[in-house]
Amino acid sequence: MAKFRKQAIVIEASRWFKNGDHPEDNCQVLLGSDGIPFLSEGKIVRYFRHPDVNDQKRCEHCNFRFHDHGWIDTYEGGHQVCPGDWIITGIAGEKYPCKPKIFEATYEPARA
Numbered sequence: 001m002a003k004f005r006k007q008a009i010v011i012e013a014s015r016w017f018k019n020g021d022h023p024e025d026n027c028q029v030l031l032g033s034d035g036i037p038f039l040s041e042g043k044i045v046r047y048f049r050h051p052d053v054n055d056q057k058r059c060e061h062c063n064f065r066f067h068d069h070g071w072i073d074t075y076e077g078g079h080q081v082c083p084g085d086w087i088i089t090g091i092a093g094e095k096y097p098c099k100p101k102i103f104e105a106t107y108e109p110a111r112a
Helices: 100-106
Strands: 012-015 029-031 037-039 070-074 077-081 086-089 095-098
Touching: 070 095, 077 095, 086 100, 095 100
Parallel strands: none
Antiparallel strands: 012 086, 029 037, 070 077, 086 095
16 A cells, blocks of 8 residues: 655644634623523534433543533534544635644644
8 A cells, every 4th residue: 555644734723622712713702591691602613412412421532521512514524522622724724623642643833
């Protein structure tokens, strides 16, 4: 089988831990019907919603509750975002999540 090396390109990435962490999320503080303020859903990383997954269930990857997860739409479909995942902006402007261990093994800080 042929071998390939990833081309050296500079990417943008930000680490996501909770709703509103991505710099392009543009979340707003809203007032709920109960009078309690809450942060609106992010524009890049949205709230995790899945009809077959109880939001109190723990994730097999990170052990956080699914309530604490995000969701991001990619060209390949939607992907779950665990707290601590990196959100990468690809060369075509697309956004996708990357697990911390894979990110650390693949990327290093770019020199100015």
